[in-house]
Amino acid sequence: MxxxxxxxxxxxxxxxxxxxxxxxxxxxxxxxxxxxxxxxxxxxxxxxxxxxxxxxxxxxxxxxxNTDDLLLAITDELVGRAQQGWRPSGDWRADLREIGLRVHASYQAHPQAALLAAHRSTGRAHETAAVEAILGVLRSAGFPDGEAVRIYHAFVDQSLGFAALDAAALALPAPARAADELVWQSSYGRLDASTHPNIAATSRLLAADMRRSGYPFALELLLDAIAARLPRAADGG
Missing domain, CATH: 1.10.10 (Arc Repressor Mutant, subunit A)
Known part of the structure; x- marks a missing residue:
């Protein structure tokens, strides 16, 4: 175009x-x-x-x-769909969790588009509203501006990074996706404990867990890390 x-x-x-x-x-x-x-x-x-x-x-x-202009509009639409119905609760951790999960879900609902859009910045209305909302949650929690911006950056990159990764898996043809999931049983599940003791000990857990997105748990880890910084940030450290 x-x-x-x-x-x-x-x-x-x-x-x-x-x-x-x-x-x-x-x-x-x-x-x-x-x-x-x-x-x-x-x-x-x-x-x-x-x-x-x-x-x-x-x-x-x-x-x-041109088509890039249209792609930016598509990106902004996915961001907007993630925000529909969201209202801040005043609990910064609950608010960030919900925003992150909403963004991830919005992109997973359109995996092919997510592959094109997850790495783009639009500067458009929905994205601007999302940036304002996330920074508002962090500043209201007591983080100084510099810290709020760094946390915002890590939070958004994590959610979009997982959105792109999981979208890539969802966009695979069904046989390829099934074959990838089977690897954890057919390959890792058969490794000998004498050569791979750690994998052998956890192979069943691996096979079950690797079928799911790692994002919800990774999000909790990030929220824990953010919470650990709050007292120091609130004191101006």
Whole structure:
């Protein structure tokens, strides 16, 4: 999709498409999410979007400069879905836990899109609201600004890192995903205790645990680490 900026007054199409639908930024983003979910990154083209919308592909330029602009909108939509219905409780740990789990769940609901979006920064409305909310939780808890920013950085990178990792696994073809899970039984479960005593002792636990995302436990570990810094931070240390 080439760079092509349409002047703002001309950007909105009011006539219905061939399918009788009036185009909007939200409709295009939702359609793009559906196409990427069905066909992967290669579906993010003007031609395929136009076909799915029943509209001339060039009409997409009325809303997005190029496919990267559309991808940023998709990213912001995933962030926005994670925030729907969330309200701060005043308990910083519970609030951070819920935000992290919501972000992870939002990306897992769209694994193909998550692979494209988890590493992007948009500067758009939903992302800005999320940054404001997380920093607000941390500053209200008593962390000074420098510490709040460092914790924010670690917290967000952890949630998005796991979102991308788990999305990559979910995006695998079902046979490949099943084969990866079976490795923990078929390979690790058969290792001899004389050569691999630690794996042999824990192989059943490994096989069960590696089928699940490590994010919830990793999040608790991070929250523990944050809590350990709170008294020192609150004292200005």
């Amino acid at each position: 080439a760079e092509r900026v349409v002047p703002e007054p001309q950007r909105r199409r009011r006539r219905p498409t061939r399918q009788g639908t009036v185009l909007s930024e939200r409709l295009i983003v939702e359609t793009a999410l559906r196409l990427v979910g069905q066909h992967g990154a290669e579906a993010l083209t003007v031609r395929r979007l136009g076909a799915a919308l029943g509209s001339d592909p060039s009409s997409i330029y009325r809303y997005f400069r």
